[in-house]
Amino acid sequence: MNKSYAGSLRARRTLIYICFGILTLLSLLPFAIMLADSTRSVVQLNTGVSLLPGSSLGHNIKVLLSYDFNLGHGMFNSAFIAVVSTALSVYCSALAAYALVAYDFKAKRLVYAFVIALIMIPGQVSMVGFYQFMIQLNLLDNYIPLILPGMCAPASIFFLVEYMGTVYNKDYADSARLDGASELKIFHSVMLPMMKPGLATMAIFGFVFSWNNFLMPLMLISDKNLYTLPMMVQTMTALGAGGHTVEWGAVYSGLSITIAPIIIVYLILSRFIVGGGTAGGVKG
Incomplete structure (x- = not known):
């Protein structure tokens, strides 16, 4: 009986690994195709999809730079918006989640229900009104409309409320209060x-x-000096609308460059997820 159960457990585990492996390959396939296409010429791209790299990477990079593709400038603009917006979003969402989990007040359920309701509203619904509001505030060609909305991220608040509900321990906060710690210090040092x-x-x-x-910066920014990296890549395809041949190999090279920072950020932050999960498992 024990041997049969152990064999069944191994079979299930193997099946799970196989499923995860297939899903991983399917997830990586588009990136592999894009990287391969960034090294192929226009003629090779017209022949169909292939995972085999070509020999036109140098030519594609040269074409990319000939389109006035200021890589450093676009990278800085995108990084500035993404880093500041993400930092504000994570901090303010964590602060809101702490308030909703740690404190009891009359409108607590109403506030949380309002946060969930905001998640249900598609962002496209408010785009026109948001654009008109930014015109009235004279904030076009400005990064403020792309950064400040990150302070109110309903999806992040919802996730952190649910997550904090599993790790929050009232005794830790009470102990810190007995030691004379302020609420903000408890939040920063304990929570x-x-x-x-x-x-x-x-x-x-x-x-x-x-x-x-891409869509929101495209609506709000017209100054080329403020273009983000995805906007710069898009200008290459827009040039083809005038009858010129679009160098898709160069476009794929630009797209490959744009995903590099995302991979770097994931590799840096993923260790905190793994480390936190390991610590939680040891604690349990």
Whole structure:
């Protein structure tokens, strides 16, 4: 009986590993195709999809730079928006989550229900009104409309409330209060370290969303000096609308460059998720 159960457990585990392996390959396939296409010429791209790299990477990079593709400038603009927006989003969402979990007040359920309701509203619904509001505030060609909304991120608040509900221990906060710690000090010194895995998860999602955000910057920014990296890549395809051939190999090279910071951020922050999960498992 024990041997049969052990064999069944190994079979299930193997099946799970196989499923995860297939899902991982399917997730990586688009990136592999994009990287391969960034090394191929226009003629090779027209022949169809291939995972085999070409020999036109140098030519594609040269074409990329000939389109006035200021890599350093675009990278700085995108990084500035993504880093500041993500930092504000994670910090303010954690502060709101702490208030909703640690304190009891009359409108607590109403506030949380309002946060959940905001998640249900598609962002596209408010774009026109937001654009008109920014015109009235004279904030076009400005990074403020791309950064400040990150302070109110309903999805991040919802996630951190649910996560904090699993790690919050009232005794830690009470002990800190007895030692004379202020509420902000308790939040910074006690609660934030406990929330590291959740904060890292939201930081990854927030950074990816802000870095890849294209439609909102396209609506608000017309000054080329303020273009983000995705906007600079898009200008290459727009040039093809005038009858010129679009160098898609160069476009894929630009897209490959844009995803590099996302991968770096993920590799940096993922260790906090793994470390936090390991610490939680040891504690349990």
